[in-house]
Amino acid sequence: MSQMPQQAxxxxxxxxxEPLESGDRFCGACGYDLSAVPARPDxxxxxxxxxxxxxxxxAPDGVDWPVARDSDGFGRPAPVHAAAEVPGTDSGGSPxxxxxxxxxxxxxxxxxxxxxxxxxxxxxxxxxxxGVRFDHPAGPEQEPVHGPETGQEDGREPDAYPREPNAYPREPxxxxxxxxxxxxxxxxxxxxxxxxPAAPAASxxxxxxxxxxxxxxxxxxxxxxxxxxxxxxxxxxxSGPVAAVxxxxxxxxxxxxxxxxxxxxxxxxxxxxxxxxxDGVSSATRPDDASLAASRAAGESLLAALPRGTxxxxxxxxxxxxxxxxxxALAEEPETAREQAPHxxxxxxxxxxxxVTAGLLVVGWVGDSRVYWVPADRSAPPARLTExxxxxxxxxxxxxxxxxxxxxxxxxxxxxxxxxxxxxxxxPHTASFKPDRPGVVVVCTDGLWNYxxxxxxxxxxxxxxxxxRPLHSARVLVGHALDGGGHxxxxxxxxxxxxxxxxxxxx
Numbered sequence: 026m027s028q029m030p031q032q033a034x035x036x037x038x039x040x041x042x043e044p045l046e047s048g049d050r051f052c053g054a055c056g057y058d059l060s061a062v063p064a065r066p067d068x069x070x071x072x073x074x075x076x077x078x079x080x081x082x083x084a085p086d087g088v089d090w091p092v093a094r095d096s097d098g099f100g101r102p103a104p105v106h107a108a109a110e111v112p113g114t115d116s117g118g119s120p121x122x123x124x125x126x127x128x129x130x131x132x133x134x135x136x137x138x139x140x141x142x143x144x145x146x147x148x149x150x151x152x153x154x155x156g157v158r159f160d161h162p163a164g165p166e167q168e169p170v171h172g173p174e175t176g177q178e179d180g181r182e183p184d185a186y187p188r189e190p191n192a193y194p195r196e197p198x199x200x201x202x203x204x205x206x207x208x209x210x211x212x213x214x215x216x217x218x219x220x221x222p223a224a225p226a227a228s229x230x231x232x233x234x235x236x237x238x239x240x241x242x243x244x245x246x247x248x249x250x251x252x253x254x255x256x257x258x259x260x261x262x263x264s265g266p267v268a269a270v271x272x273x274x275x276x277x278x279x280x281x282x283x284x285x286x287x288x289x290x291x292x293x294x295x296x297x298x299x300x301x302x303x304d305g306v307s308s309a310t311r312p313d314d315a316s317l318a319a320s321r322a323a324g325e326s327l328l329a330a331l332p333r334g335t336x337x338x339x340x341x342x343x344x345x346x347x348x349x350x351x352x353x354a355l356a357e358e359p360e361t362a363r364e365q366a367p368h369x370x371x372x373x374x375x376x377x378x379x380x381v382t383a384g385l386l387v388v389g390w391v392g393d394s395r396v397y398w399v400p401a402d403r404s405a406p407p408a409r410l411t412e413x414x415x416x417x418x419x420x421x422x423x424x425x426x427x428x429x430x431x432x433x434x435x436x437x438x439x440x441x442x443x444x445x446x447x448x449x450x451x452x453p454h455t456a457s458f459k460p461d462r463p464g465v466v467v468v469c470t471d472g473l474w475n476y477x478x479x480x481x482x483x484x485x486x487x488x489x490x491x492x493x494r495p496l497h498s499a500r501v502l503v504g505h506a507l508d509g510g511g512h513x514x515x516x517x518x519x520x521x522x523x524x525x526x527x528x529x530x531x532x
Contacts (some may be wrong), residue, residue: 035059255279257313261496264288266525267298268496269518270503274472275511281305281374282470282516283316285324288524291382292334296526298381299327300518301344304394304470306373306443315352315372319444322351323378337380338457341389345453348376349391349444356446373445377411379466381524386466389455390414391442395474398522399484400464401492407484410456414442432478438471465491465498466520472513473506487519495519 037044043054050059230240230253238248245252257280258273265288273280285301303320305312323344330340356371375392388396393413400407412418416439417431431437442452467483477483486505491498499519506515 257283257317260284261500262286263496265296265298266495266521267300267518268499269300269302269516270496270499271516272503272507272511272514274514275507277307277514279313280514281307281312281316282472282514283313283320284516284518285320286518287324287328289328289331291331295383296524297331297337298520298524299324299331299378300466300468300520301327301348301376301378302394302468302470302516302518303348303377304375304392304472304514304516306370306375306440306445309370309373309445311355311372312374314355315374315445318351318355318372319348319374319376323348323376327378327380331380337382337385337387338389338455341378341380341387341455342453344378345376345389345391345444345455346451349448349451352444353446371446373443373448375414375440375443375470377468377470379468379518379520381466381520381522383523384459386410386458386460386522387455388458389453391444391451391453393418393438393440394468394470397467397469397474397480397483398458398460398464399467399480399487399491400460400462402462402464403484403489405462407480409480409483410458411454413440414454415440460522463492464522465495466522467502467517468520469502469517470514472511472515473502473517475513476506476509491519492521495521 035045038052038055038057038059040052040057041055043052045052045059051057052059232238232240232246232249232251233253234251235246235249238246238251240253241247244255255273257271260269260271260280262269262284264286267286267288269284269286271280271282271284282305283303285299287299289297289299291297301320301323303316303323305314305316309315326344326347327340330343331337335343352372352374375390375394377390377392377394377396378388379396380387386398388410390396390411391414393415394411395413396410398408398410412422415437417426417428417434417437419441420426420431420434421428426434442449444451465487467487474483477486486502488494488498488501496519499517502517502519503515
């Protein structure tokens with residue numbers, strides 16, 4: 026069972042030396058807990074060799090046994106003395122020689138020196154090591170700072186055992202810091218300037234943002250990390266009097282349109298202008314490759330057939346067939362097999378083109394891309410020269426819906442004709458016209474005519490000087506579509522009629 030602690034029989038307080046009375050549990054002067062003082066152990070006599078018990082100690086009664094102190098009376102631990110520091114005599118009765126005290130382990134916790142011990146001189150602080158902060162100027166000797174009333178260093182309470190002034194070094198005023206002190210540097214260091222990026226070679230692409238970095242194979246600048254626009258995001262081309270512009274738009278992540286423009290001469294030397302515009306079917310595999318292959322194949326076919334004397338309308342028909350073969354070939358390539366998902370169609374695109382000579386205008390198409398005729402004299406009526414291969418056009422042709430109702434339907438742009446391996450029976454559409462006045466032929470994808478659907482709206486959007494400045498006018502039309510929202514890729518080619526002599530171009 027638990028018991029209350031027994032009070033030790035002591036006559037003085039171990040903390041403040043105040044006399045105690047019998048039965049006190051706490052010191053009346055300092056409040057020291059007397060129950061924490063262990064009682065003096067009883068003597069345990071040993072047995073002598075002869076078996077007799079030694080007599081009890083002859084020390085007179087009433088002698089105060091020294092009690093170990095655990096406080097100096099001011100809340101600090103009592104000083105600890107080594108055996109060599111206590112004066113005494115040897116076995117012959119001679120006084121022991123004094124020994125110097127051991128060096129304190131820490132300057133901030135140095136034990137007080139006994140009376141008569143030689144003082145330890147203070148040493149001047151050495152040079153500052155790197156990473157040491159100085160809040161006070163360093164001098165050869167730091168004088169102790171005395172408080173206003175106590176007379177002790179730094180205004181602290183006096184020690185129970187006073188010491189000689191400057192007997193021990195004071196607590197260090199400086200401590201190592203993680204970062205080096207900039208004042209300890211001999212001289213300010215020059216700012217670190219990153220090396221300038223190496224200038225790209227003449228054959229390498231240069232970043233469009235910083236104009237200094239080289240563009241890597243992934244399409245990012247090695248200097249600033251800026252993603253570079255793809256080559257097909259915005260394309261412009263001018264060939265004689267013909268010009269075309271294609272833009273990715275504001276909503277699509279790539280440009281799936283393509284075009285081909287060029288000029289040639291007929292066997293009689295008369296000039297001829299050619300423009301082909303293709304729109305990739307987004308739901309198909311590799312639509313951008315399909316449109317590019319079709320535009321190149323059709324353009325090359327026309328520019329090769331017209332100088333041989335092939336009639337422009339027959340040349341347009343043959344060009345559409347050549348474009349179809351080029352798109353069909355993409356379906357057989359391994360790249361298509363890797364990218365094509367089970368629910369996707371083969372590569373596919375639409376095509377529309379125009380051939381302009383001195384007195385003839387020929388158009389051809391498959392899909393929903395269009396050709397508009399805009400006369401130079403805006404008092405004359407403009408016209409749309411193609412009919413869409415789309416659900417909306419079929420509804421209008423069948424008399425089931427008006428044009429406004431059909432194109433307001435969500436199925437309006439579902440195409441019924443395209444170029445591709447999975448297309449229905451290919452039926453190229455061609456038509457020829459003989460305008461009686463000068464004007465400009467607008468060849469475009471639905472990315473433009475969605476914002477100028479009727480012939481009158483398209484004529485209003487075409488600049489008045491389009492025949493003289495086709496490239497500038499093509500840029501204006503692309504900007505018109507982007508300002509309207511740019512929901513799709515935008516591609517337009519402008520061909521002046523009649524075809525001017527070779528050598529004439531955009532102003």
